[in-house]
Amino acid sequence: xxxxxxxxxxxxxxxxxxxxxxxxxxxxxxxxxxxxxxxxxxxxxxxxxxxxxxxxxxxxxxxxxxxxxxxxxxxxxxxxxxxxxxxxxxxxxxxxxxxxxxxxxxxxxxxxxxxxxxxxxxxxxxxxxxxxxxxxxxxxxxxxxxxxxxxxxxxxxxxxxxxxxxxxxxxxxxxxxxxxxxxxxxxxxxxxxxxxxxxxxxxxxxxxxxxxxxxxxxxxxxxxxxxxxxxxxxxxxxxxxxxxxxxxxxxxxxxxxxxxxxxxxxxxxxxxxxxxxxxxxxxxxxxxxxxxxxxxxxxxxxxxxxxxxxxxxxxxxxxx
Numbered sequence: 089x090x091x092x093x094x095x096x097x098x099x100x101x102x103x104x105x106x107x108x109x110x111x112x113x114x115x116x117x118x119x120x121x122x123x124x125x126x127x128x129x130x131x132x133x134x135x136x137x138x139x140x141x142x143x144x145x146x147x148x149x150x151x152x153x154x155x156x157x158x159x160x161x162x163x164x165x166x167x168x169x170x171x172x173x174x175x176x177x178x179x180x181x182x183x184x185x186x187x188x189x190x191x192x193x194x195x196x197x198x199x200x201x202x203x204x205x206x207x208x209x210x211x212x213x214x215x216x217x218x219x220x221x222x223x224x225x226x227x228x229x230x231x232x233x234x235x236x237x238x239x240x241x242x243x244x245x246x247x248x249x250x251x252x253x254x255x256x257x258x259x260x261x262x263x264x265x266x267x268x269x270x271x272x273x274x275x276x277x278x279x280x281x282x283x284x285x286x287x288x289x290x291x292x293x294x295x296x297x298x299x300x301x302x303x304x305x306x307x308x309x310x311x312x313x314x315x316x317x318x319x320x321x322x323x324x325x326x327x328x329x330x331x332x333x334x335x336x337x338x339x340x341x342x343x344x345x346x347x348x349x350x351x352x353x354x355x356x357x358x359x360x361x362x363x364x365x366x367x368x369x370x371x372x373x374x375x376x377x378x379x380x381x382x383x384x385x386x387x388x389x390x391x392x393x394x395x396x397x398x399x400x401x402x403x404x405x406x407x408x
Contacts (some may be wrong), residue, residue: 090392091132091277093121093240094145095153101143102131103274108145112136117155118275119328122220122239125130128277129279145244150197153242153275156190159329160269162214162246163315164259166334167307175343183310183318188246188332189264195271196272196397200247200381203265204405208368212294212335213383216395217277217312223325229316235280237316243385243394244332250341250374251365263405269362270383271330273395288387289394291336295379303336303404310334340373377403 094108095099099106111131115121121128134142148408163185165171168178177404195198201211220239223229229237246263247270254260263269275297286305293301312333319331375381379401386393 090282093153093275095151096148103145105143108143110141122327150273151195152193152271154271154330156193158190160188160190161185162188162332163334166309167336169303169307169337170335173337173342178309181309183315185319186259191266192264192268194267194270199400199402201267202403206249208250210248210250210340211381212334212339213245213291214246214332216242216244217331219327219329220323223320225320225324227320229313231313234313235283240275240277241394242271242275243383243397245383246332270397270399273397277393289385292384294382301336301338307336376402
């Protein structure tokens with residue numbers, strides 16, 4: 089049975105049935121906690137109603153269960169539904185990665201703050217894989233070996249400044265502003281047998297109560313073991329590092345139609361982007377000031393439940 093771990097300021101907890109048991113550990117980072125698995129399992133073995141130190145989860149203020157600094161790597165276009173919306177043929181998509189600053193990692197209830205110069209703010213619910221072992225360059229990972237490298241699963245939101253992403257033609261800045269990777273609430277440590285149920289995990293994201301994204305991992309193009317193998321061709325990972333595994337369809341940004349694409353190719357870049365952004369400004373799907381984004385990942389039967397994060401969008405002011 090999986091273990092659900094929460095982090096608060098200066099403490100780690102194991103959560104069960106709405107109650108939290110403290111983990112007696114000196115660990116300060118996620119990597120250190122994963123290395124002290126015996127302490128985590130000892131806390132999990134206790135009754136959720138045993139002891140004066142047991143508290144209601146509702147009384148806690150969870151932080152991201154992934155501590156920083158760490159490596160944060162993300163997969164691009166890794167769900168069939170998202171590939172089609174982005175103008176790609178899912179059958180030809182290859183594993184592609186980009187980095188995010190770990191300074192973008194924030195808690196599951198922290199506000200998402202839009203910088204003043206950003207105009208088009210988008211959301212992307214993603215399953216996060218938290219490494220539990222070293223992944224050296226050159227490693228090949230099979231499905232059976234996945235639990236040997238990945239220790240935990242976590243809800244993430246790959247918040248994106250689309251106007252920065254598109255005009256600069258790169259992802260690092262557009263997805264790395266502070267608060268652009270809400271993470272948590274809990275780090276779920278599955279058993280090796282539970283990794284076989286990854287396809288049953290359903291990703292659901294709503295904005296102001298309206299469902300925007302809703303797919304299971306069965307929609308994924310490049311599976312986690314295959315993704316780690318591809319990533320390890322050039323990038324090592326260490327315990328506590330975070331891999332975001334892509335988002336399903338339903339984001340605000342969609343590929344333009346073929347006719348618009350052909351016309352755009354004939355225009356100077358400045359003119360093309362001016363026309364494109366003028367049209368996107370009227371797209372109500374982009375995040376607005378005060379919007380509430382709710383993201384949840386779990387199986388239908390609740391056997392694997394990564395919890396729900398709820399973040400409010402805050403505009404930091406208008407661009408000058």
